[in-house]
Amino acid sequence: MIRVAFYDTKAYDRPSFEEYGKQAGLDLRFFETKLNADTADLAKGCEVVCVFVNDTVDSEVIEKLYGLGVRLIALRCAGYNNVDVRAAYGKIHVVHVPAYSPYSVAEHAMALLLTSVRRIHKAYNRTREFNFSLNGLTGFDLHGKTVGVVGTGKIGRIFAGICRGFGMRVIGYDMFPAADSGIEYTDLDTLLRESDIISLHCPLTEDTRHMIGAEAIGKMKKGVVIVNTSRGALIDAEALLDGIRARKVGAACLDVYEEEADIFFEDRSGHILNDELLARLISMPNVIVTSHQAFLTEEALGNIAETTVRNILSFYEDDGLCDNELCYRCGHIEQCRKQRKEKCF
Numbered sequence: 001m002i003r004v005a006f007y008d009t010k011a012y013d014r015p016s017f018e019e020y021g022k023q024a025g026l027d028l029r030f031f032e033t034k035l036n037a038d039t040a041d042l043a044k045g046c047e048v049v050c051v052f053v054n055d056t057v058d059s060e061v062i063e064k065l066y067g068l069g070v071r072l073i074a075l076r077c078a079g080y081n082n083v084d085v086r087a088a089y090g091k092i093h094v095v096h097v098p099a100y101s102p103y104s105v106a107e108h109a110m111a112l113l114l115t116s117v118r119r120i121h122k123a124y125n126r127t128r129e130f131n132f133s134l135n136g137l138t139g140f141d142l143h144g145k146t147v148g149v150v151g152t153g154k155i156g157r158i159f160a161g162i163c164r165g166f167g168m169r170v171i172g173y174d175m176f177p178a179a180d181s182g183i184e185y186t187d188l189d190t191l192l193r194e195s196d197i198i199s200l201h202c203p204l205t206e207d208t209r210h211m212i213g214a215e216a217i218g219k220m221k222k223g224v225v226i227v228n229t230s231r232g233a234l235i236d237a238e239a240l241l242d243g244i245r246a247r248k249v250g251a252a253c254l255d256v257y258e259e260e261a262d263i264f265f266e267d268r269s270g271h272i273l274n275d276e277l278l279a280r281l282i283s284m285p286n287v288i289v290t291s292h293q294a295f296l297t298e299e300a301l302g303n304i305a306e307t308t309v310r311n312i313l314s315f316y317e318d319d320g321l322c323d324n325e326l327c328y329r330c331g332h333i334e335q336c337r338k339q340r341k342e343k344c345f
């Protein structure tokens, strides 16, 4: 029986993983703690660890896991910026779930945007207290506005389609523009200058870290709305706060935050929030924060569990060949993954 150490377990993970794991005959050991150098030993006796976005899988953790006999890291998410794939190469194979429901994230991005520009969050609180005043709730039409989509992969393209449905002009920036997407591509500077709304859908890499910083915000339109459902560190949060205080940024919709790892996914009510920057952002009337919730739909959870279990089985049953392996063999994971039809090492 394949033993799997399942880190950072939440109540919403268990039902779908228990169902698919049982069908596949996996021995799933659920731990609520996150994976890091102090908790790696919990994986003793397991061949596989299953991790999520805020587990730490750096070179130290990888060495420990390798020493314990772990041979597969199964990410139950798409993004893999928290895994040192280079350090894992030659020791532990890494698989992920490239797509589980891009609709869940794209629809959440639009939900945040609509909530913000139509002040739904304020109206909801008001009417609960029988305050039916409309003062301060004036929004603006999305129809006719320009939305800049940064990263036009699976999620970015679905978000672009939703925006077109609202009668918006969509422009896009991507390192690898997709010829068949129907999106009008621009360079990043043009996108920053021309967009009324900017939505981030590219991965976090060394190139994209803090791509939205003081300089980028300086190029944007006054009153721009920034939506980030991708990864927190795409935005320099200090610079964002400065832009909001200077009235340059009209609103920010954040499902992710650079320092979210020890904060998001937990009930911190009743505690003093130790992150001043996040507290100041949340206190702004034009900032909406959700705690990395964009993926959280029934459809996505089922697909995540099914694909993760299939990834693990194919590693053991199909000579280790798994379409969803993150291969570092040539040092270019994205391109490599698209061409490779063999095991990474």
Ligand code: NAD
Pocket (backbone or CB within 6 Å): 078, 079, 098, 099, 102, 105, 150, 151, 152, 153, 154, 155, 156, 173, 174, 175, 176, 201, 202, 203, 204, 205, 207, 208, 229, 230, 231, 255, 256, 292, 293, 294, 295, 296
């Ligand atoms: P994808 O791989 O299909 O698309 C990413 C796109 O970004 C690709 O077209 C790629 O060419 C482009 N890109 C790469 N580097 C770039 C750069 N430097 N500048 C501009 N574009 C660049 O990925 P996806 O499934 O659409 O997911 C996008 C991101 O959404 C993921 O990386 C992940 O971080 C995030 N995500 C968040 C949640 C959530 O719950 N908030 C859930 C799933 C995914």
